[in-house]
Amino acid sequence: MKTLYSFDRKANILLILLSFLITQLVQAQVDCSSLPVWTSSGVYTGDTRVQYNNVAYEANWWTQNENPASNSGQWQVWTSLGTCGTGGGNSAPTVSINTTGTSFTEGENITISASASDSDGTVASVSFYQNGSLLGTDSSSPFSYSWTNVAAGNYSLTATATDNDGASTTSSTLAITVQSDNTGGGGDCEGTASYVENGGYSPGSEVSNNGNIYQCRDYPNSGWCNGSAWAYEPGTGAHWQDAWTLVSECGGGTGGDNLAPDVSITSPSNGASVTPGSTVNIEASASDSDGSVTKVAFYQNGNLLGEDTSAPYTYSWTSVAIGSYAITAIATDNESATTTSSQVYINVSDGGNPNTALPDRVMVGYWHNFDNGSGVVKLRDVSDKWDVINIAFAEPTTQGGASMTFTPDNAIYSSTQEFKNDVAYLKSQGKKVLISIGGANGTIHIENAANAQSFSSTMINIINEYGFDGLDIDLEGSSLSLGAGDTDFRFPASPRVVYFIQGMETILNNYGSDFVLTAAPETAYVQGGYSTYGGIFGAYLPVLYALKDRMALIHVQHYNTGCMLGLDNQCYSQGTADFQVAMGEMLLQGFSVAGNPTAFPPFREDQLAIGLPASPSAAGGGYTNPNTVKQALDYLIKGISYGGNYTLINSGGYSGFRGMMTWSINWDINFGYEFSNNYRAYLDALPSSRWTLGTTQKDLGLHDGLTIGPNPFVNQVKLTLTVSEEREIYLGLYNQLGQEIKVLRKGITAKGIHESMFNTSELNTGMYFIRMIDGEKSETFKLLKE
Structure with missing residues (x-):
């Protein structure tokens, strides 16, 4: 963050x-x-x-x-x-980094070398880094470092050259993969690491799989070899040759010429939703081209469920509990060669509203997937005072990119499975574990429909793989910005905003209503839109407006900010009780947006939490003493004034206020649990909140509404729109990627019943959506063309 x-x-x-x-x-x-x-x-x-x-x-x-x-x-x-020119008298050196390859096996010694030169002096030293951590420094040419006994994992290597005048240059990043030491693959492929999903492969990487050796092809998007929606397992399925090239069969050794079997899960489908307590019938197709299949074993999240020794290969998994599961099947042939199927993910939920699944009062904390000086902690050791744990962060594979990635820090977790087990453990305790996107160093630029598709597909894979309960939006820097002429938050025109919304809607459409969506914007991006709408100021408003009805919590960062205007047009400074109350009520009352006569609508009380740093070291500014915060909360929630400069518009307060967020759980531990101890006790002492769940949509009157038919449809659809009073309404047709196909209505709509037919004969079969924006109401309707 x-x-x-x-x-x-x-x-x-x-x-x-x-x-x-x-x-x-x-x-x-x-x-x-x-x-x-x-x-x-x-x-x-x-x-x-x-x-x-x-x-x-x-x-x-x-x-x-x-x-x-x-x-x-x-x-x-x-x-x-x-x-830097002649006035400085020194030019920085140049440097590039190299290794003997990009794929290694754990335990190997890896020699990292660098070529460095200086046009107006000498290179004094070259330092070598892995994932930002210093490995070592060489002060004489040829510059190199021998990295010994390297553990399995994905690493980003860089070299920094420093010249005799102190100027330095950092090389471009070199990605390498160190695989676990197993020869697998069904044949003798010793010396070539086995293929693993999300293996961090780049063009030229070689792997073994199903008795053959493959090389990742030289495509610009190496995600085709990795864990994106376009990733393919080498030698498996119809399209693996889009990403991989067959190099050779594995020869010699005990594996001989035996080919490993083929196996795939045919049921349930990937991403299927299941109700708690159901029986999940798992079916697999398995065959062996040069022998026979002796058994198929079925696993969930790496745990053996059972085996079947004869076709058709099935297993009935009974009384399935709430959670997210990755199901795999492993086929074994008559010569003991094995193949593991691609994972199939299922979600088991009661389909409820995300806010009913959260406690009456909520504590949200961010967990570091890195050490920034606060120290690290495993998820299983996180205090039970937290209700929502946001994992920081999923980031783009390249700065300013749209394809997302997440890998547990190998300095915290010895394996990805250990991390997944800890996520499952927290969920078993009733906690919600979310993946947060972006952060300070994860700049995401979604500029077009292709970017939106890449973003949504990679995030869906991450959410499914790790079993996350939802997603937290923490975009900072230039990830969201408003361009010239973009003046209406209801109808954004800036590509980074428009296509981010499309990508998010695609993600949300893949999950049920119990999917937990939260956001942690900085004040400039939200309340800053009150006085200025452009650049970063107000840039979150179109996103929050579009996703408002799906948002479980918004917890604006009340820190790292300058003076901000409240609804009384007075400027309040961070770290004060007035700041917490003024910024909080702005979201609960709604506010006018500069350059737009339409006011940004208020959030429900149960959607609001306040974000604060857990310690003075956790942020550059905005740390606030808990006693001061409690005074602010007493006023904001109960209407008990502390005699400050800001006066509540709603003098009785907002008893439905939901809770507190902090950056971060790690800094809270570092600071002696000040945040979690104080605010957990404060929130728990509050009476039951008065808010009731249900729609956040504006009450349009007894007869207002939209009906669509027939659904499913073939060649035409009839829309019947009932409007009780004249107002502006938008209707748009969208595809599954969130792309607008056709504007069906936009503008002032007179009072009355409006019927219209539109021809759909040119549409392909599949799922579509109609989005309606009516004042504060934003609603999406699903349609199916047969």
């Missing part, structure tokens, strides 16, 4: 714009002789200057671990000042 920044709103915006214009107009070289080299661990405040890859930059606000080259420009944390 967190991009840390502080800004006096108008003054800093003007300064950033001025600096940007100067940068565009003046291309003079900069004297970098006195500028320190940027490092990922360094902490920089506004106006601090650094050099990076022979370019000078100036920080616009507080920042850490945000690469200047990737985070500079208008509305970004860094401003480029120009290239």
Whole structure:
């Protein structure tokens, strides 16, 4: 979480714009002789200057671990000042990194080498890093490092060269995979690592599978070899050759020429939903081209369910409990060669509203999949005071990309299965475990329909694989921004907003109503839209508006922010009781949006939580003493004033207020459990909330509504729209990817009954959606063409 920044709103915006214009107009070289080299661990405040890859930059606000080259420009944390030139008298060195391959076996020694040179001096040293951690440094050419006894895992290697004047350059990232030491695959493939799903493969990677050796093809999107929706297991299915090339059969050894069997699960279907207590009938198809299948074993989340020794291969799994499960089948042939099927995921839920599945008062905490100085903890050891645990973070495979990835940190978990077991353990305790996307370092750019598809498909795979209960949106930096001419949050026009919404709707359409969706935007992206709508200011509003009815919780980050306007047009500072109350009531009352006469609608009381740092070290600003926060909560919830400057519009308070969020569980432990102890006790002492669940949609009157028929349909559909009073209404037809196919109605609609027919003969068979926006109401209707 967190991009840390502080800004006096108008003054800093003007300064950033001025600096940007100067940068565009003046291309003079900069004297970098006195500028320190940027490092990922360094902490920089506004106006601090650094050099990076022979370019000078100036920080616009507080920042850490945000690469200047990737985070500079208008509305970004860094401003480029120009290239380092003769005034500095020094040019940065150049460096590239290499290894003998990209695929290794655990326990191997890996030699990492680097080519480095300096045009106006000498290279003093080259440091080698794996996943951002220093391995070692070599101060003489040829530059290399011998990494011994390497554990299994996926690694990102970089090399940083430093010259005799202290300038440094970091190489591009080299991804390598270290596989577990098993020769598997059904033949003798010793020396070539076995294929594993989500193996982190890149073009040129070689694996063994089903008795053969395959090489990942040289496609721009190496996700085709990995765990995206377009990934293919080598030698399996109809399309594996899109991603892999057959190199050779595995020869020699005890495996001989025996070919491993084929196996696939035919039932249930991937992503199937099952009610608790049901019996799941698992069926598999298995065959062996040069022998016979002796048995098929069935597993759920790696645990053996049972075996069948004769076709048709089946297993009846009875009384299935609530949870998410990965089912696999392993076929064994008459020469003991085995093959594991692709995983099939099922979700077992009661189909309830996500807010009914959450406690009356909720504590939300983020769990680090990394160590940023707070320390680490396994999920199984997380305090039971937390109701929702957000896993931080799923990130794009490349900065600014749309294809998402998540792998448990191997410094915390020895295996992916251990992490999955801990997720399942928390869920068995009644906790909700969500995957959070983005964070400070996970910039996501979804610019078009293809990006939206890549984003949604990879996130669905991640959610299914790990059994997450839902998704948390924590986009920061430039992930969401409003372009020129984008003035109406109800009808966004900026591609990064439009296509992110499409991707999210595709994800949500894959799950039931009990899927937990939350969001943790920064104040500028939400309340900032009250005074300014453009750039990052108000950029979350179209997303929150589109997904509002599916949102279980919104917990804006009440930290790392400057002065913010409340509904009384007074500016309040972070770290105060007034700030918590003013920012909270803005979401509970709704607010006008600059440049748009339509007000952003309020959230329900049960949807609102407040986000605060767990300790002074957890954020750049905004830590607030619990006694001050409790005063604010007493006023916001109970209407008991503390005598501050902000006066509640609803003087009696909002008794349905839902809870507290913190960054983070790890920092809470580091700070002696101050956050969880104080707010768990406070929330538990509150009386039962008065809110009632149900629709958040505007009451349109007794006769208002939309009917659609026939459904399923063939060549035409009739829409009957009943409107009790004149107002603006939008109806749009969308495909399964969330792409708008046709605008059916948009604009002021007169009072009365409106019937219309539209021809659907040109549509392909399959599922479609009609989206209706009517004032504060946003609703989606499913349609099926036969």
